[in-house]
Amino acid sequence: MKTIIKNGMVVSPAETYEADILIDGEQIRCIGRNLADEEARVIDAAGKYVIPGAVDVHTHMDLQAGSSRAVDDFYDGTVAAACGGTTSIVDHMAFGPKGCDLHHQLAEYHRLADGKAVIDYGFHGVAQHVDRGILDELEAMAEDGVPSIKVYLTYDFRLNDAEAFQILKRMKELGGVTAFHCENHDIVEYCRRTCVETGRTDPIYHAKSRPNLAESEAVARVLSLARLAGDAPVYIVHLSCKESLEAVRDARRKGQKNIFVETCPQYLTLTEEKYLDPDGLKYVMSPPLRTASDCEALWEGLACGDIQVVGTDHCPFNFHKEKQLGKDDFTKCPNGAPGVEERVPLLFSEGVLKNRISLNRFVETVCANPARIYGLYPQKGILQPGADGDLVILDPAAEWTITHDKMHSAVDYTAYEGMAVKGKIDLVMQRGRIVAENGAFTGERGAGRFIHRKCYGAE
Structure with a gap:
């Protein structure tokens, strides 16, 4: 099937221009003015933006966390993603049994996702221990399409500095990327234990027990390890506070390369006051929500390019x-909140339309x-000939309110209930087919x- 998207304002990272897009089968054939094809269906996008299908590289579908399991499986979660303008995800695998190899979880996640996901998907590996076998297996994971791995500095299967350093060195050799959840485990555990022992068990103490400096110390430590590993590519997931951002800037000022930083909509738009609400447990996630000052610092980091990615950490x-x-x-x-459907409209409304970041x-x-x-x-993330026909038509003038009944996740709430938004998704295509x-x-x-x-840097 052929489709022509007519008269839209096509948006790339570098420019915005009026053009038509011809999709032939699953891929974009050409972009230009006054395109025509008798065999093509025509979709009019006049007065609207046409952007690439969004890519969310931080989700947790069907995650087992202790005794609780995330309520979105790979069907429900990817339906929500599609309706929110996301056409590709890269999901972070949960920990597997103690001592398991990396392919154990890869096989499990193929079982969970294959035949269920409605959009295209990939996986990040997860390192829960380090030995020669794990370091050797990283190469086979990359060959199997998983050239990235996540390291946790907290939780039960956290790695110590020596283990994290070995992962970074090996991933640099392979051209892979190591993602890090950065929190100082010992400080967090001490603060949490002290809160419980002194009767401070309300949700607000989730935030107080995970202070900014517990995150920023871990960020600075990881960056030092990556530099020691020869400027190994390092990706900081869900950065949430101004001190962590300053640690990143400091490392870059000293000449360190290959640092990638992600934040999430919740850290841009919500603050720790949410924990004082009667439903404060909805917002228990790690890192926790921070202050308005932190939100502002992150917006500034996005605007100037110090933060490269907005993911969601969707874990409902x-x-x-x-x-x-x-x-x-x-x-x-259990730690986590939904967000895969809300990300694109929230960032457009709160970021672009409030002049915090540019459209590009x-x-x-x-x-x-x-x-x-x-x-x-x-293949993904850009509108150009040869790329997959993944795109979103966004109406910048439409106004609506985020409410749970409009969402498609299986979870029973949205963290953004009642938030007024300007800019609405009209249509979403994946590989030339309308999915929402x-x-x-x-x-x-x-x-x-x-x-x-592919491995980092390979195109």
């Missing part, structure tokens, strides 16, 4: 079920940069394909 647990495990003690509440920076951070860093580009239109999912279960990603 029902407020009226799993989250209630923390009703008497915040430390018992918006597309850069939700489409092109995540695709480039994690080996999906130029006017807020309704129109795609097919299992139509998503596994993305065999």
Whole structure:
């Protein structure tokens, strides 16, 4: 099937221009003015923006976390993603059994996603211990389309500095990227234990027990390890505070390269006051929500390019079920919140239309940069001949309010309930097929394909 998107304002990281887009089968054939083809259906995008299908490289579908499991599987979660303008995800695998190899979880996640996902998807590996076998296996993972791995500096399967350093060195040799969850485990655990022992168990103490400096110290430490490993590519997930951003800037000022930084919509638009609300458990995530000053610092970091990516860390647990495990003690509440559907409209409304970031920076951070860093580009993340026919038609004038009943996730809330938004997604295409239109999912279960990603820098 052929499709022509007519009269839209096409947006790339570098420019915005009026043009038509001809999609032939699954790929973009050409972009130009006054395109015509008798065999093509025509979709009029006059007065609207046409952006690449968004890429979310930080989701947690079907995640097992202790006794709780994220309520979105790869069907529900990717339906929500599609309706929110995201046409590709790269999902972070959960920890597997103690001592398992990397391919154990890769096989498990193929079982969870294959035949369910409605959009294209990839996986990040997860390092939960380090030995010669794991270091050797990283090469086979890259050959299998997984040239990235995540390291946690907190939680049960955290790595110590020596283990993280070995991962960084090996991934640099392979041309891969190592992602880090940066929090100082010992400080966080001490603060959490002290809060519980002194009866401070309300949700606000989730934030107080994970202070900014516990994150920024870990960020600075990871950057030092990456530099010691020969400027190994390092990706900081969900950076949430101004001190962490300054640690990144300091490393770059000293000449360090290959540093990639991600933040999330919740750290740009919500603050720790949410923990004081009666439903404060909805916002228990790690890192926690910060202050308005931190939000402003992150917007500035996005605007100037110090932050390259906006992901979501989508990891939903029902407020009226799993989250209630923390009703008497915040430390018992599973960490995570939904956001895969809200990301694109939120960032456009709060960022572009409030003049915090440019339209082109918006597309850069939700489409092109995540695709480039994690080996999906130029198949994904850009509108150009030869790329997949993944695109979003966005109406910049439409106004609406985010409410749970408009969302498509299986979770029972949205963290952005009642937030007024300007800019609405009219239509979403994946590989030339319409998967969402006017807020309704129109795609097919299992139509998503596994993305065999390339190593960093390979195009």
